[in-house]
Amino acid sequence: MPARRKAATVAAAVGATALALSAAPASAHGSMGDPVSRVSQCYAEGPESPESAACEAAVAAGGTQALYDWNGIRIGDAAGRHQQLIPDGRLCSAGSEEFKGLDLARADWPATRVRGGSYTFKYRVTAPHKGTFHVYLTKPGYDPAKPLAWSDLDLEHPVATATDPVPAGGFYTFSGTLPERSGRQLLYAVWQRSDSPEAFYSCSDVDFGGGTAGGTESSGGSTGTTPAPTASAPSERQISAGAGKSTVEHHGHGDDDPSTSAEPAAAEVNRPKAAGAAANLAETGASAGTSYLAVGGAAALAAGSAALFLSVRRRAAAGGRRR
Template sequence: MPARRKAATVAAVGLAPLALTALAASPAAAHGSMGGPVSRVAQCYAEGPESPRSDACRAAVAAGGTQALYDWNGIRIGDANGRHQELIPDGRLCSAGNDEFKGLDLARADWPATSVRSGSYTFEYRVTAPHKGTFTVYLTKPGYDPAQPLAWDDLDLSHPVATATDPVASGGFYRFSGTLPERSGRQLLYAVWQRSDSPEAFYSCSDVTFGGETGAAKGGSSPEPSASAPSDEQIEEGTGRSTVEHHGHGDDDAGTSAEPVAEAASAGPAADANAPQAAGTSRRLAETGGSGITPYLAMGGAATLAAGAAIVFGSVRRRAVNGVGRLGR
């Protein structure tokens, strides 16, 4: 093979992996959690990761560290693809089986709760990176006992209280309507957001009370804090402490994939002594992510690289052929 043609082939072959890399490098991004009724993790983050007010949130920090609260918008499984019950064991629903968030699985009757009533309800999902997909919200069955670990059988899976596909995000929230059935006392809403542009799914637990105030703890021993969502200012302030990729849609971490990977340690002051050392060993990050435009940007870059390789190959090949023709003359 002539030297020029060989060089063109090498160039084309060398650029092809770069194009594929650009496609594969679409990073995962933080996405959100239920904001109304507020989820456990968002509620505890709103209280303040370093000094939460409620007994339940303090217990969650004691069990799993403060980093889980800074990562409030990252309870997810990257390769879920609808296999929620298969991948998440009983007793681990609120953490989605992720050890970093294990404090959220504590079976307690004093989690700060949102007061609700039966009837129509507008759900609000706090989102930090919008994606196409379907939201499904389930309510616990009558007789639910919050002092027992939450199991799939505790949820009325046959009758979701809300479903919404591709709602439009506005003001930092997805809003969609549902209907709460008749219940009494303390219950729990379990939200699943399954993306359609990726196998990734997100999960959250929201504690609610029907037909009563949230200010009196069970037994009347002490006031129980009402649930409240984090403010925009709180979310902004905690961004630097989060280890979840968001807004800019990722870093250059090669470990961002659909396979279980070790959690990246926070840099500098973001590192927290209470955070579990192996917090992310069961964490699954998404194969694709970022905003809806991110994969297309990656595809465009890959296409450009591939086109460039083709041009280089074609140009050198034509020169080689013309050179042979001239020699023939």
């Protein structure tokens, strides 16, 4: 086969592979299942017709896709820089525009009833990875009718910490201790991977009973004295039924899967611009629907095009010398 035709064939094959890779869904990895997270709760209610006023408002603010993508609240290059990357008022969405409805300051988010003492946390995982969980509780006096800020969390005393728990039955299960509180509070979970700079975030509303937090008018029109619905996690059937509308992957896989590994931003230094631009989008977490597979696809496409270009140049140069 002539060199030019062979190069063209190889480039076409590489390009097709790149397009297939870029069309693949992004991997997402989970959310707190008990106490159920806001996004999981709203997904369980039904993205198209949520039952609670808070979830209805979340859909009005951010659309239904955020709920179908319930396991994808993440930052690709977090590397422990959570407070640097996520501004106050955007903690529940991790600063993502897609999930902005979860940041609504309301006192009527469906809540899980809890009490002080030992608590078994269950994190619903769809792609297990090595890493460490930290779960933080809001401080006494927390007002759910105000935007959640980092200063609202007791960051010095996490209520649970777990490194490399073993997943079983679709959950990471680990123990913690809840302090004495009253009324509505919020648990903020951070799962920082150790095999990648990627991190995942979730907000879980809880009610300790014995009083209410806040009590002022919220942005959603409800008050702190209005009883909130009881939270409930989505069933396996609901998760399976909505997977087809998700832009993220719902199939579990191991840590050795390269399609779910985010590279450090420093790797961009000597990377070709075409591949670097695609990789940067995935690594910065700019879009929760960005696939790491697309990075490989873009790189492969750039490599194939370069190979074809060089082959044509060499062919032309050789022909010139023969003349």
